[in-house]
Amino acid sequence: MPLNKLNNLFGKSPFGPVQDHMKLAHQAAERLGDFFDAVLANNWADAQQHQQAISKLEKEADRIKKSLRLSLPNSLFLPVPRTDLLELLRMQDRIANRAEDVAGLMIGRQMKIPAEIAEKIRDFVTKVIATSKQAHTAIEELDELLETGFNGPEASFVEKLIEELDSLEQHTDTCQVEVRTALFAIEQDIPPVDAMFLYQVVGMIGEIADGAQKVGSRLEIVIAR
Amino acid sequence: MSIIAEHGQLLLLLACLFGFFMAWGVGANDVANAMGTSVGSKALTIKQAILIAMVFEFCGAYLAGGEVTDTIRKGIIDPDVMADNPGLLVFGMLSALLAAGTWLFVASVMGWPVSTTHSIVGALVGFAAVGISVDAVDWGTVGQIVSSWVVSPVLAGAISFGLFMSAQKLILNADKPFEAAKKYIPFYLFLVGFMISMVTMTKGLKHIGLGLNFTQCVLASLVVGLIIVGVGQLFLRRIKDEPIGDGRFRFAAVERVFAVLMVFTACAMAFAHGSNDVANAIGPVAAVVSVIQSGGEIAAKSALPWWVLLLGAGGIVFGLATYGFKVIATIGTKITELTPSRGFAAEMGAASTVVLASATGLPVSTTHTLVGAVLGVGLARGIGALNLRVIRNIFMSWIITLPAGAGLAIVFFFIFKAFLG
Numbered sequence: 001m002p003l004n005k006l007n008n009l010f011g012k013s014p015f016g017p018v019q020d021h022m023k024l025a026h027q028a029a030e031r032l033g034d035f036f037d038a039v040l041a042n043n044w045a046d047a048q049q050h051q052q053a054i055s056k057l058e059k060e061a062d063r064i065k066k067s068l069r070l071s072l073p074n075s076l077f078l079p080v081p082r083t084d085l086l087e088l089l090r091m092q093d094r095i096a097n098r099a100e101d102v103a104g105l106m107i108g109r110q111m112k113i114p115a116e117i118a119e120k121i122r123d124f125v126t127k128v129i130a131t132s133k134q135a136h137t138a139i140e141e142l143d144e145l146l147e148t149g150f151n152g153p154e155a156s157f158v159e160k161l162i163e164e165l166d167s168l169e170q171h172t173d174t175c176q177v178e179v180r181t182a183l184f185a186i187e188q189d190i191p192p193v194d195a196m197f198l199y200q201v202v203g204m205i206g207e208i209a210d211g212a213q214k215v216g217s218r219l220e221i222v223i224a225r
Numbered sequence: 226m227s228i229i230a231e232h233g234q235l236l237l238l239l240a241c242l243f244g245f246f247m248a249w250g251v252g253a254n255d256v257a258n259a260m261g262t263s264v265g266s267k268a269l270t271i272k273q274a275i276l277i278a279m280v281f282e283f284c285g286a287y288l289a290g291g292e293v294t295d296t297i298r299k300g301i302i303d304p305d306v307m308a309d310n311p312g313l314l315v316f317g318m319l320s321a322l323l324a325a326g327t328w329l330f331v332a333s334v335m336g337w338p339v340s341t342t343h344s345i346v347g348a349l350v351g352f353a354a355v356g357i358s359v360d361a362v363d364w365g366t367v368g369q370i371v372s373s374w375v376v377s378p379v380l381a382g383a384i385s386f387g388l389f390m391s392a393q394k395l396i397l398n399a400d401k402p403f404e405a406a407k408k409y410i411p412f413y414l415f416l417v418g419f420m421i422s423m424v425t426m427t428k429g430l431k432h433i434g435l436g437l438n439f440t441q442c443v444l445a446s447l448v449v450g451l452i453i454v455g456v457g458q459l460f461l462r463r464i465k466d467e468p469i470g471d472g473r474f475r476f477a478a479v480e481r482v483f484a485v486l487m488v489f490t491a492c493a494m495a496f497a498h499g500s501n502d503v504a505n506a507i508g509p510v511a512a513v514v515s516v517i518q519s520g521g522e523i524a525a526k527s528a529l530p531w532w533v534l535l536l537g538a539g540g541i542v543f544g545l546a547t548y549g550f551k552v553i554a555t556i557g558t559k560i561t562e563l564t565p566s567r568g569f570a571a572e573m574g575a576a577s578t579v580v581l582a583s584a585t586g587l588p589v590s591t592t593h594t595l596v597g598a599v600l601g602v603g604l605a606r607g608i609g610a611l612n613l614r615v616i617r618n619i620f621m622s623w624i625i626t627l628p629a630g631a632g633l634a635i636v637f638f639f640i641f642k643a644f645l646g
Binding site: 008009010011014015075077078143144146148149150152 | 393397398400474475476480562563564566596599600603605606607608609610611612613614615618
């Protein structure tokens with residue numbers, strides 16, 4: 001059987017796997033909502049289950065990331081720069097990683113959330129999940145973008161999605177400031193180590209939103225060529 | 226002289242056998258490239274693809290294969306030099322056929338990408354330059370052929386790039402892509418029909434005794450183009466704008482409209498392939514036939530016997546039926562990256578280039594031309610990923626195939642000479 005030249009000419013398109021990866025990353029972030037509900041209800045058995053689910057999603061995302069990186073050699077000719085695509089993947093991966101870090105840390109230390117800031121933190125998590133969802137929505141457009149050659153009305157549509165993503169991320173920023181302020185007001189009443197770690201958790205949750213925003217800005221660079 | 230008189234019938238039989246073997250190889254190996262894309266993008270089933278390939282490869286070979294056959298038959302080797310030695314020409318042609326056929330067979334078994342065109346041209350040049358003399362080769366024609374191997378992928382790439390960009394502008398980036406597709410695709414259909422029939426009529430129909438003048442050609446091609454549009458419309462009308470599968474991909478319906486177009490470009494591709502590659506198998510056969518029938522005269526002016534073309538066309542179809550079927554089945558499931566909107570641009574670019582080359586009598590490599598066309602679409606940011614290492618392999622196959630074909634041809638040539646001469 002001759003080595004068919006045409007058949008070998010086509011590399012595996014990276015866009016499908018990138019979309020799959022983002023889906024998993026977003027699912028991990030989404031699960032953080034359920035995780036916090038369980039923690040706030042003091043239901044540690046459920047929380048543990050959610051944490052394990054998040055960890056599993058993160059591992060699956062990692063697997064896709066690794067195989068994608070290996071299947072993107074320099075000899076491939078892509079419609080978008082390879083470096084941008086790998087950077088995009090890195091940012092998506094950060095979403096899954098941070099979700100896993102948050103859940104892992106809280107389970108590991110059995111962290112209780114003080115009642116005074118419970119509602120604010122829960123609201124913050126919801127807003128962060130919304131940014132990750134928006135990033136996911138934008139990445140879902142990759143196949144349509146490829147179809148239209150990354151320009152025209154489709155590209156403008158995705159740019160709008162990215163603008164919305166930016167404003168969502170700004171909301172999470174203000175929200176984070178509020179949470180920190182509330183935490184600062186009560187930090188004297190809780191054990192210092194717990195307070196330290198709470199600050200850290202808030203920071204990590206914020207990084208999920210940052211990651212989501214950076215996914216958007218990378219996508220923007222990919223389009224604007 | 227005496228050789229021809231003594232062994233004429235045997236030599237003729239051998240030529241037909243070897244030619245058929247070579248044609249079988251052309252049909253078995255190359256056809257997947259013409260049809261694989263359509264099967265891969267689900268525009269056609271494997272059965273349909275084989276049927277279409279058979280009909281259009283045959284038509285291309287029979288209706289438009291004459292010009293290239295002439296080049297292979299008498300363009301590469303200078304007939305004046307061979308005039309006093311017709312026996313040597315016959316041996317040479319036989320050994321070239323056997324060498325190219327053997328080389329193709331070996332390469333297929335080993336899995337190397339080689340081109341039928343390159344192997345036959347290499348074999349012809351090899352036996353003439355070493356077995357006769359360096360002057361026996363018409364280096365001017367050989368230079369033209371070799372430069373066409375470089376020009377044809379580039380030209381195909383340029384055409385497919387332009388076509389794909391226009392499809393993007395007019396259809397894919399329109400506000401309502403589906404409506405735009407229904408509106409503009411008939412124009413592309415017309416282009417396919419007009420172009421293929423135009424080139425065929427102006428150049429290809431001479432040898433079957435159907436000489437039309439230019440105005441008649443244009444009129445006839447217009448009619449053919451309109452007929453294709455009509456047939457296409459029948460298919461187009463059946464396609465409705467509704468989400469397919471999970472509805473995640475909004476352009477699925479648009480791609481279905483393009484699939485109709487792609488079926489027609491696949492036909493064009495099969496036609497083009499038949500018209501150009503049939504010569505690789507039957508050019509040498511025709512040369513042997515003309516020498517033997519004229520009783521040892523090397524007539525540069527003799528007409529191409531129609532049954533020789535038929536032999537080649539039949540061989541290609543036979544190769545398709547026996548082996549190409551398997552090839553398409555394996556390839557078609559793998560080439561899914563080339564969606565109909567891309568596939569049409571690539572196939573149309575390649576088919577136009579190959580048919581043009583057939584009309585001017587230049588043997589080009591169909592696969593390489595198609596690769597060039599695919600790269601053209603890739604440059605227009607139309608393909609998810611292209612493997613550039615394959616391009617290097619193709620260069621390697623050029624470099625290896627020419628001396629391999631030549632070397633084998635020289636060996637066979639001296640064997641024939643020893644046994645029969």
